[in-house]
Amino acid sequence: MSKIISPWRKDFPILSTTMHGKPLAFLDSGASAQKPRAVIEAMGGVMEAGYANIHRGLYALSQNLTASFEEVRGTVARFIGAGSEKEIIFTRNSTEAINLVAKSWGRPHLKAGDEIILTAMEHHANIVPWQLLCDQIGCVIKVVPITADGQLDLSAFEALLSKKTRLIGVVHVSNALGTHNPVEKIIQTARAYNPAIKILVDGSQSAVHMRINVRAMDADFFVFTGHKLYGPTGIGVLYGKYEILETMPPYQGGGDMIERVRFSGTTYKEPPFRFEAGTPAIVEVIGLGAAIDYVSAIGMDAIAAHEKALLEHITPVLRSVNGLRLYGPEDTAKKAGILSFTVEGAHASDLGMILDQCGVAVRTGHHCCMPLMEVLGVEATVRASFGLYTNGDDLDALIAGLEKARMLFGSGT
Ligand SMILES: Cc1ncc(COP(=O)(O)O)c(C=O)c1O
Structure with a gap:
């Protein structure tokens, strides 16, 4: 050995x-991975010699860091095979990314009686946000069972699909079993049944272990979290197909996500900025970029x-x-x-x-x-x-x- x-x-x-x-x-890398020197140095370097708030200042420090921050959006998009960096939303972690989808997509698009399919091996992060939504609007969760050796029962999954199915939430790699779920097959099956069903893939564990291509997979939403990918805590990613993100209202309100604020009404920026209220995790985004550059070089x-x-x-x-x-x-x-x-x-x-x-x-x-x-x-x-x-x-x-x-x-x- x-x-x-x-x-x-x-x-x-x-x-x-x-x-x-x-x-x-x-x-215990499944809980949170250790950090390479490249990440530690990138974050330290920004704080020592390159720090300012972003998206606001006209001075060079702010402009330079804004450019580096936005470059990471492109790095993330390439890393997961997204079509555009406009499909990449920075969140605090996977948990916040899923909550964002449940609130901003689920709340306006679902109604009482609509069905959400989850699997028996989901992390609480891909269960509780949907339960909160169900409590609020009366939608219903159906659960795909697992086989004796910890794989998804795909025939049971097919049997759960119904006219009321609106969303499927599935973990790509189970954090508790290690199972690599055939999400491509699940997505194809769902699309064949009803192309309008949305699919959210929880990639918190998969983005760390394998090459990801969200377009080949055809996921509508894909989430992952920086700290498991050798990056810092406090930063995660929500990928969403742009045409879906466009239909979603803001998740939180505040600075940076608006076009124009008046007391008579506010207009919002386009995605992804619409979903990023307030000062973001600037140094952490730089750290995530360094982590992705590091694993991509390997x-x-x-x-x-x-x-x-x-x-x-x-x-x-x-x-x-x-x-x-x-x-x-x-x-x-x-x-x-x-x-x-x-x-x-x-x-x-x-x-x-x-x-x-x-x-x-x-x-x-x-x-x-x-x-x-x-x-x-x-x-x-x-x-x-x-x-x-x-x-x-x-x-x-x-x-x-x-x-x-x-x-x-x-x-x-
Ligand atoms: C499969 C899976 N989903 C979601 C999460 C939540 O990640 P975070 O706590 O960074 O939001 C984890 C973390 O353990 C996980 O393993």
Whole structure:
């Protein structure tokens, strides 16, 4: 295992530190990824020598930073294969991006009795905004079930489509199972049934692990969040087809999103600016741009290949741990570098604490997927998730930590 080495690990200063006297094996990139020097320096550089508010000042500092900020919009558009940077809205994170769609598209376009299809493996961020909408206007949520090995039941999905279906919200890669959902197929099926159905793809986990092309996928909305993509917190992206964004009213009101304000009435800018009220996360956008430039220089295909190699090596090793149950697809071709498991006789949080003592950082809990945990019949799982910097050594440390836990908990584990 230890021979799988990431050539990019050296770019991440934190990964040469120790935890409890052990080398840090950071296996919680699914929650938030570590930051490369390129991102840290880009953000520091702006604050040291290039900072001013944007879109307003006529002086050079403001003009220059406005240009750099707007360049990132183009960088994001190219990164996800959007047709134009006008389809890229900066939000705080994926959560805000989905709330924006629920409020600005859902509220005016849906009515009582209309149906929204979600899946049993959605993150709370792609459930609760729709529930809030349903509470307000009386629309209804239908849920696509999953199969025993953690994939979407596509025939059940087809059976849920009805004349009342208005929107489908689907996670591209499950943060709790690693499942890579066939969103292209889901979108084609929905389009064939009724071209007016809108599809929102939650790309929070997929944009990190694979190359994205929203136009080839034909998603109406696609969201992702900067901090999982090696960028800073406080910045996310909503992609929307321009002709749909044009039909949506502002999400929030305030400065920067208006054309003209009078007490008798206000007119708004065109998308995407209509949806970006107030001073944006300027430094964070620059950081996101640096993160995208960084992963693009490596190449998403190279990142995917590295993570696939790790996944293929670790999966049989993990399965051989006594009492361990791995959730999600058996076939590693159908998942990304996310491993969710329980160990008989040991609570996930106890395992997490023992692993921490071994220098191994994993996530334990429901992973903001409580409905999925209910389907799996567990309260919590342990989740080890990879990044482009993950080495075979990190996975060796995970297995060694689990062996230690096995000894502490007795033969059951
Ligand atoms: C699949 C998925 N969707 C949405 C989110 C929400 O991301 P954020 O908290 O950055 O809005 C996450 C974060 O864990 C996620 O994994």
